[in-house]
Amino acid sequence: MSRVLVIPDVHLKPWIFDEADKVDKSSYEDIVVLGDLVDDWGKGNDIDAYEETLKRAAEFGKEHGESLWCYGNHDVSYLWDAMESGYSVQARITVIEGITKLERILEDRYKFVHRIDNVLFSHAGVTETFVLHSCGYHVKEIEDILAKINRMGKQELWRDSSPIWARPQADFYRMFRDDLFYQVVGHTPVEEPLDACGVLTLDLFSTYSNGDPYGNQKLYIVDTLTRKFVEAKVES
Numbered sequence: 001m002s003r004v005l006v007i008p009d010v011h012l013k014p015w016i017f018d019e020a021d022k023v024d025k026s027s028y029e030d031i032v033v034l035g036d037l038v039d040d041w042g043k044g045n046d047i048d049a050y051e052e053t054l055k056r057a058a059e060f061g062k063e064h065g066e067s068l069w070c071y072g073n074h075d076v077s078y079l080w081d082a083m084e085s086g087y088s089v090q091a092r093i094t095v096i097e098g099i100t101k102l103e104r105i106l107e108d109r110y111k112f113v114h115r116i117d118n119v120l121f122s123h124a125g126v127t128e129t130f131v132l133h134s135c136g137y138h139v140k141e142i143e144d145i146l147a148k149i150n151r152m153g154k155q156e157l158w159r160d161s162s163p164i165w166a167r168p169q170a171d172f173y174r175m176f177r178d179d180l181f182y183q184v185v186g187h188t189p190v191e192e193p194l195d196a197c198g199v200l201t202l203d204l205f206s207t208y209s210n211g212d213p214y215g216n217q218k219l220y221i222v223d224t225l226t227r228k229f230v231e232a233k234v235e236s
Helices: 015-021 047-063 073-079 092-109 128-134 142-150
Strands: 003-007 030-033 067-070 113-116 119-122 182-189 194-196 199-203 220-223 229-231
Touching (some): 015 047, 047 067, 067 092, 073 092, 128 142
Parallel strands (some): 003 030, 030 067, 119 182
Antiparallel strands (some): 194 199
8 A cells, every 4th residue: 555645747836846845744655746847828938937847856856766757748748859739949958958867867767657556647547548559459467568658659659548648537538457447647637636437637736828726736645555535735
């Protein structure tokens, strides 16, 4: 059993890491960061915001050696030169350098999908369709499947059903082995935690285009045995 403090999509809000540092450390054993450190509404020219966020992420990764990190679609879009909504040409070099530094710090703690007990953590979710089409029917063992996914690149992952792009909240994807695995994801903004069809969505720090908060701006701790989640108590 593990209690996991989940840090969802950051999107140039480095203060989220500060909030995480205020959570009672006795209330969790592990930390998982769900990805999308960069890009936000109207911030494409704010290079300082990119630099500050990536610097804070690196500090947090060093300070918390138990933390596991997931790549998000916005993060790898710079590594793969795959322009998308929010991509900042001006910040391209800053992001590539920042993510590369983070990779050196985290090493094998930085992946597309992590498994703790029978809970899968990824940016967007592991769908049945993606596993069958990308891993093949002959790959049966979960560790082999995750290892294969974590070695993938743009050609396999830059698609709607992948662990960095899926939106099971809206597209009704069947999730991979939903009879066995529970999944925790970010990627799709929600106002409150959304626990549906074996997927817990925690992208709660998103904003409207004018900067107003969309989600409840709270962190949560997930119990990987009971699959229950509670709000993380942040000290003032």
